[in-house]
Amino acid sequence: MSINGSRILVAARILTMDPACPIATAVGVNREGRIAAVGDLISCQKQLPDAEVIDLGSDVLLPGFVESHSHPVLSGVATQPPAYWIAPYVGYPTWQSVTDLFEKLQAEAPAGQALLFNGFDKLLHGAPPPTREVLDRYFPDREALVVDNSGHGAYFNSAVIERMGWTKAPPPDPVGGSFGRNPDGTSNGQAFEAPPLMLLMEALMPDLVPHPLASAAQWYALMAGNGITTASEMTYNSTQKQSFETLAQLPHCPLRISLYHVSTAADCAGPWESDVAPEMLCKQGIKLWADGSPWVGNIALTFPYLDTPAVRAAGIQPGVPQEMNYSREQLDQILDQLAGDRLQFDFQGQSTICTQNWQMAIHVNGDAALDVVLDAFEAALQRHNLLGTDHRWRLEHLGAARPDQLRRAAGLGVYASMGPFQFQYWGDLLDGEMFEPEQGSQWCRVKDATEAGLRPSYHNDGSVSPPSPLGNLKTVVTRTTQSGALHGPEQRVSLDQALRAQTIDAAFILGREHDIGSIEVGKLADFVQLDVDPHDVEPMHLEDGITVQATWLGGERLDIAAFERAAGVSDPEPHRHLATAVVRRCC
Template identity: 50%
Template sequence: MSDLVLVAGTVITMDPDRPRAEAVAVSGTRIVAVGTLSECQAALGPDAQVIDTGAAALLPGFVEPHGHPFLGGVSTQPPVGLIAPWVAPTWDDVLAVFQQALASTGPDEPLVFSGFDALLHEHAAPHAAELDEIFGDRIAAVLDNSGHGIYFGTALIQRYGWADNPPPDPEGGHFGRNPDGSLDGQGFEVPVLGAVMYPLIDHLDDPLRAGALFLAEMSRAGYTSTSDMAYNPDQKPAYEALAATVSCPLRVNLWEMSTTDTYVDTDTFAAGDEMLRKAGVKLWTDGAVWVGSAATSFPYLDTEATRRANIDPKTAGGAGALNYSRADLDAILDKAAPAGWQMSFHSNGDLAVELALDAYEAALRRYDLLGTDHRWRIEHVGGATRAQLDRAASLGLYLSMSPFQTYFWGDLLDGQIFDHEHGSRWQPTGDALATGACVSLHNDGPVSPPSPLTNIQTVVTRRTRAGNVRGAEQAIPLDAAFRAQTIDAARTLRREHLVGSIEAGKLADFVELSADPFTVDPARLAATVAVRGTWLGGQRIDLDAFLAGLPTPTDPSPQPPLGRCC
């Protein structure tokens, strides 16, 4: 690798000691100097190549602290039919995708669709009876956009042998059932999604390419580091193959699901720790707002929106939405904490956050970890109270938050799903930042499209997709928002010594922007500023080369199974 000096209109470093610069000196994969052009040339010598990136602003590559990149690809790329609301906005649009798939595939080919949202599609989640009317005797499964629900027809129930022998509910998940105990074609939470989807994986065409396409989509949005927060070791061959492909655009950190038999085991990867590493253990203390399974102390409202989504305020939410008992969590932590893993709990509602805090605090005390740099995490924290956020900060917990929930669903959360008091402050970024905790932002792809600039725009303005302001008091400053998507996101992944800021000694991972984001209207940040490209380890990413360099499905090594989660 040659020595390079990169210049741009401005270099925004996210380093408080030198927030702006003119150039960056790169030797091999590392940054060796940041400063003026002459300073960077002097650091490398006269033979260094000076490259004008053409970018108005060069920043550290964006960091996605909570995502599902391989599964995101498998569940959104062909032959899976994407029906997410930003692709198919209405139920009629969804039906059109269904009909196109029926017309263009053979009668024995299973059909899988992803992205249904009862609230935004304004249609109740389908049961088997409705899917049977659409698909007849075709095997069909429809994944909820939340990642916490799946819907399937009678043909699938019969093919799996579940008509005469309905399976029991697995730990952490449940099937919908008719009064006689038979399956009604609905299932909820990760273990059930895996049970329905895993047998269909062999029918997917080239899952490795599907995963690569999602990595490419993340790269186009400016990400250079990401995480997989639902990792199963079955996916290891896929990640190894992607990391070994020329111009692979992202570094990946893996949190193994606590539902596996190996979640406390260590692992190594041929790609090396800088490119691919197992980082921690993940579980889900509750579900998702959009299917009525966020564990909240405050009720869901009885409105046209919730009725349309088949969310019953009498049964939705509450403690019944918790996926684990305290004893369950203690048992998992008693295995993972002594092994040194960084824990991560998905917790949307305030009851789920409280359960996570209680379990975390007790385990931190049991294993003498209070006051240490453990960086245990809580994901989403949508309905958390200020007192809970203060408690999280006092325990040294890191908070990874979901601006897309405000952006896409904020107008429903505030007054349609929950009352104004709770719905308007959903995703309380302002309160979280005020506690002093390390706060990061994520897209949770494929739950929302990769767009760190939209995340930043949303937490700075609290504007929904329709332009309405919800919970203005929870807005945070622009600089803090960029930190939450760069250096603080890197801290959340324990990668701040490698990525997240432009400083000497760190990996040369950059994103090129078309404008200085600190000079534009924050309310139009995502529309005004474009990502021009990314760099990884001192190499400009070539997505065409990456996709062309993938192993083909006929090669013996590169076609791994998906794993038992979707």
């Protein structure tokens, strides 16, 4: 390394995402970790004559991938060891493969060790939610808890029922949740929605996940290993602050994080104060949920679920669902409370006006729900004089959105974070099994959103699906599902459009395009190093034909293993509460 700490990276090709200089072969990084020059080696050395030159050989550099909608801490707690991730797309495609794991662990795990599983999916696993009776066959003498991939259900055996003191009957159903019961009133080993799930988590999770911060660090590492250098947390609340700050300050922390505070928290509109550099950790907006999950059936649509074996097996009622989390009046009230100027108090008790306009981000899957959201957005933007300003309010997922809605959203200055994973993993069921092809084949209309001017970014919504920007590229460019089947080819986008959605457009929706998302002078030197240019790979092999060689943050090649080690030896006590927070509404 040079005396002043500057360096020049030389690669076979650098895809900058900067229209003014789209391709380069060298990038210079100053001692502050920002880009000082872009071009070839000679031009970079003119700017940084004493810089160390690092030759990456035949590898290719891109801006670090950006995950615009994620849950990195809670995903780690829910899925990483000591938990077992049993989602269909991480090695357990059938219920038989899941029960094979059950049998293996029952035989090999230490006697009495409780076991946590996350990722059961009744649609993709092709099985009904397990009951106490089913789980007792595999775990007759140890506690076993299985969490639904949707986050809406949990399933457990007799040992858990005994631990909870529910041998005669579970508690009365709380508001907003329910317990499964046998005809005689005893527990059948099932619980649904957050209130009853929280009872289970508070009792069991401290034993099941003794070091939540170490588990969270494993998810950070997984994201970084897939080339992601910036992510968001879309269900932030203040109890998580210390954990995010601790992770951000560990050596080789691989992720910059933008926080979106849940609207249900009393302090969601409050200011953000932290000793952590804002480049590593900042609060960006507020998160709301308009409806729920298409895999559970609690969304608001204008068209019906079909009456098919797949829909029936998933416990979804055929017909047109109209399930909203808010009425239009409630949405208006919430947006009025959170948008625009707000009254606050300083340390002397004097009232002051806060001019921070937090970015609103709202989860919405169903097209009927989106009609309500767009009406509420338009009215609130007008009331608060935000129409025509750079407010960047957000829509999340948009699985069933119609072209007219996408155009309307763009006209309001609203942008979209879309989830190609919904199509990638469930597309074969969406098209003809769950919905008529007219709707199912068009699920996740990325081409329509791009042409409407929504400037969509892509996300994987961990832990609903694994963090895989390259998988997203393959899905939207080929419009094929994990099985290789083609659905809705008219929604395909070009590779260049897809790359922008995973870099500079994702940075834009996070309000961070001035710092990240492209390789330009003055921006942070965050890169993903690939073994091949995506343009040189057959589209069907964009996921399996490219290897992430390294990730770079602030011009430093990350030692992800060192980061995980540092998290593993950190004090677990301040973070134990994270283990009880893994239940959230499906995002």
